[in-house]
Amino acid sequence: MNHLATNFYEAASVILFGIGFMNLLLQNNLIKKFIGLNIMDTAVYLFLAAKGYIFGRVAPILTNGVVDADYYINPVPAGLVLTGIVVSVSVTAFSLALVQRLYKHYGTLNMDEIMKLSREEEGE
């Protein structure tokens, strides 16, 4: 329990991932499903960035001319997350474009109704 309190960033990211997952499963509205997906994304980024942080060190940008690995935090997770954030935007844009097309075809954003209508269409 004590360990969980010191690792609060990791614990929080796990809980956020769970909440996003629950959103993805439970929500009937497609837009809220995609907000849940975005929350899952940021939870993973938070976990990665928390793995790279080290107490008492500064951001990985040369300060006062110190070239020493013991002075800066780990730059690898920052690089990974930076590319991830921008890709998540393109994924969001693509999925929202799909949502607009679905709305244009079925006239609703409710997952269950869309499933029902598509089944009726198939049956014809």
Add this chain to the structure above:
Amino acid sequence: MSTMSTVIQVILVLFLIASAIGVSVTGNLFMAVIIFMGYSSIMAIIWLFLESPDLAITEAAVGAGVDSVLFFLTLKKVHALKGTREG
């Protein structure tokens, strides 16, 4: 890490969880997107606490800026903005 800084970080993280739950609970799509915007802004501050200023700038521009604009435009297209001019 000083105690004060830890307390602030814990408060920010709790706010993150609260807004994530808020997105799930609220029935209004407009409110959900606004809460998600706040979530992204808090995330940008947390990146600063984790000594990653690159991520903070990107998250503030992308998460709170472009992402929410895309969500709002979708809401407009699907006629979900009640009480506004587009309603």
Add this chain to the structure above:
Amino acid sequence: MALSEKKSFWQKLKAWIDGEEILINADKYISTREKPELPHFAKHFSTENVRSNKKLYRLMSVFVSLVFIGIMLITVTHLPTFGEASNPSNNEVAERYLEQGIEETGAINFVAGMILDYRAFDTFGESNVLFLAVICVVMLLKRDSKNISAAEDQENAEDDVFDMEDLKLILKKGSKTIAPLVILYGIYVVLNGHLSPGGGFSGGSIIGAGLILYSAANGQKKMQTFFTFRTFTLISVACLLTYCGCKSYSFFTGANHVGYEIPKGVPGAILSSGFILPLNICVGLIVACTMYGFYALFTKGEI
């Protein structure tokens, strides 16, 4: 002519490329389209049943999520302590980047040196992902003869009238002062990507946000006087090709900066660190075009 009638492999391949009938012996496949008999357990526990039983579905999903959170929390208690220098993630890779980074790449911002020099190939793939995403959204939302409706036309016409009116006076006047500043700040962030926090991705999104602000205030018609679909493709493809060319040159000379013709300059000067500055500009332009492209396609269905 069906594929099965042709004898040689090359004839078949040629027919396949020409788009002739793909199915060999199509009757064999069509006749077996009847629904296969479900096994006993699948009749009672099929996914359709779970999904139609609202209460059970909800209960199950909450249960699964909670169990998932619980297992992951137990895993977190076994992870190394947060923020310690001796954690396994802080290994020799990060040490190498931090100690040799300035010497090898010339960038003061270690993250920029990492993603645009050591791992530049990864970033190239990602820029392509952005371009592909815009092309996919164009496929889905572009208004052409098949994707058009009267109601939408009316909405767009109303929006155009709204753009013409003086209703948005404060927004228009405000955007005229703020948008250039936002874009200028974005350009600053891109150009100083190797010296300070920022770089292509952050600066590009800021420039894109500035363009979105200008377009939202003044209407897309005004934006199209200098930014059309042609400009968008030209800028994106030119930037991707420049990136490709720069990195190909770097790979051909050994990828190890041996015999590297581009001078690295003094670390800290604006014209330094070899290819990182031009690559940052390329990535920034691609990201800015992508962000504005998303906005334009989402509002009017055309860039």
